[in-house]
Amino acid sequence: MLALWSTSDSRGVDLGILEVTAVPAFDDNYLWLIHSPVAREKVLVVDPGDASAVRKTLQLDQLTLSGILVTHHHLDHVGGVTALLEDHSVPVFGPENELIPGEPRRVKQGDHVRFDALGLDFAVLEVPGHTAGHIAYVGHGAVFCGDTLFSGGCGRLFEGTPPQMLASLQKLVALPAETKVYCAHEYTLSNLRFAKAVEPDNQALQAYWEQCVELRDQSRPTIPSSIGLELRINPFLRTRAETVKRAAEQQAGQTLHSESDIFAVLREWKNHFRG
Numbered sequence: 001m002l003a004l005w006s007t008s009d010s011r012g013v014d015l016g017i018l019e020v021t022a023v024p025a026f027d028d029n030y031l032w033l034i035h036s037p038v039a040r041e042k043v044l045v046v047d048p049g050d051a052s053a054v055r056k057t058l059q060l061d062q063l064t065l066s067g068i069l070v071t072h073h074h075l076d077h078v079g080g081v082t083a084l085l086e087d088h089s090v091p092v093f094g095p096e097n098e099l100i101p102g103e104p105r106r107v108k109q110g111d112h113v114r115f116d117a118l119g120l121d122f123a124v125l126e127v128p129g130h131t132a133g134h135i136a137y138v139g140h141g142a143v144f145c146g147d148t149l150f151s152g153g154c155g156r157l158f159e160g161t162p163p164q165m166l167a168s169l170q171k172l173v174a175l176p177a178e179t180k181v182y183c184a185h186e187y188t189l190s191n192l193r194f195a196k197a198v199e200p201d202n203q204a205l206q207a208y209w210e211q212c213v214e215l216r217d218q219s220r221p222t223i224p225s226s227i228g229l230e231l232r233i234n235p236f237l238r239t240r241a242e243t244v245k246r247a248a249e250q251q252a253g254q255t256l257h258s259e260s261d262i263f264a265v266l267r268e269w270k271n272h273f274r275g
Contacts, residue, residue: 017140017141018034018035018037018139018140018141018142018180019034019035019037019040020032020033020034020035020142020180020182020224021033021035021043021057021061022221022223023045023053023054023057024053024186025049025050025053025076026049026050026076028185028186028187029047029049029050029076029184029185029186030182030183030184030185030186030221030223031045031046031047031048031049031050031053031054031080031184032045032046032047032144032182033045033046033054033057033063034046034069034120034144035063036066036115036118036119036120037118037119037120037140038117038118038119039117039118041062041063041064042063042064042066042118043058043063043064043065043066044065044066044067044068044069044115044118044120045065045067045068045069045084046069046070046071046137046144046182046184047069047070047071047076047077047078047144047146047184048068048077048078048079048080048081048084049075049076049077049078049079049080050076050079050080051079051080051081051082051083051084052080053080054080054084055084055087065084065087065088065090066090066115066118067090067091067092067093067115068081068084068085068090068091068092068093068102069093069094069113069122069137069144070092070093070094070095070100070104071094071095071134071135071136071137071144071145071146071147071148071184072095072098072130072131072133072134072135072146072147073094073095073098073099073100073131073133074131074147076184077146077147077184078094078100078101081100081101081102082101082102085101085102091105092104092105093105093106093107093113094106094107094135095107095108095126095133095134095135096108096133097132097133098131098132098133098134107124107135108124108126108135109124109125109126109135110123110124111123111124112124113137120139120140121139121140122137122138122139122140122144123137123138123139124136124137124138125137125138125143125171125172126168127145127148127149127168127169127171127172128159128160128164128165128168129148129154129155129157129159129160129161129164129165129166129168129169130146130147130148130154130155130156130157130158130159130160130165131147131158131159131160132159132160134146134147134148134155134160134168136148136172138175138179141176141178141179141180142179142180142181142182142224143172143175143179143180143181143182143227144182145172145181145182145183145184146183146184147183147184147185148165148168148169148172148183149169149172149181149183149230149234149237150183150185150187150188150191151181151183151187151188151191151192151212151222151223151225151229151230151234152187152188152191152192152194152195152208152230152233152234153187153190153191153194153195153234153236153270154169154234154236154267156267156271157267162260162263162264162267163260165263165267166239166259166260166263169236169237172227173227173230173231173237175227176227177226177227177228177231178226178227178228179226179227180224180225180226181223181224181225181226181227181230182223182224183223183225186216186221186222186223188212188216188222188223188225189209189212189213189216189222191234192205192208192209192212192233193273193275194235194269194270194273194275195233195234195235196209196275197247197273197275198235198243198244198247198248198266198269199235199238199241199243199244199247201243202232202233202243204229204232204233205232205233208229208232208233235247235266236263236266236267239259239262239263239266240259244262244266245262248261248262248265248266248269249265251265251269252265
């Protein structure tokens with residue numbers, strides 16, 4: 001078996017920049033293929049909602065699937081798991097407290113998912129909010145965060161609360177600034193329209209908007225982002241910024257006394273934003 005699951009400390013594998021391939025699916029999903037640093041043709045797939053898209057890329061690029069990582073239970077993230085397991089006898093890893101196909105090895109905060117023969121090792125973070133058991137995988141200078149953190153935004157609160165999601169985002173932004181953020185959807189331009197409504201004078205945001213418009217005009221992904229960039233442009237990570245606080249208070253029509261209150265107003269504002 002190529003995969004070894006351990007709850008022990010990371011072995012500190014560091015074999016250079018992680019190579020990741022985006023597999024577009026549905027209208028705006030990204031399914032991520034993580035290449036082994038020691039055998040590029042062997043890959044893990046993150047959140048395979050669409051088996052056909054994964055199969056096509058594996059065949060075209062002559063890749064071998066070696067494992068499946070799942071961040072949460074929504075169908076666009078797990079819908080292809082069963083079909084892929086029909087073709088590949090590989091381990092599936094998923095959150096401890098969510099229903100995931102494929103008899104997954106359930107992981108929680110502090111666990112490590114290790115594929116020793118591939119030179120890959122990911123720590124697990126629990127990041128509830130979008131769903132109650134949502135997790136993220138962190139390693140090799142990257143975070144695969146599903147629908148918790150998006151570039152310029154964050155996930156809707158389907159099963160969690162504003163304090164939960166705020167705490168989850170704070171876990172993610174505690175990662176090194178250079179950490180690459182691999183989220184699961186191409187929502188960036190929509191998120192940035194909202195971010196500009198919150199902080200119209202944010203120069204870093206305006207520059208990023210122009211960069212992302214150019215990328216999308218060329219049908220190129222805006223992902224990955226980075227933690228450092230998101231801290232400069234993402235209003236959901238900037239609840240301590242006075243400009244964000246003032247915008248949230250104006251939207252709410254009242255003084256807001258905590259980051260959680262500011263976050264809750266921003267999230268509800270974004271739910272109905274049509275800018």
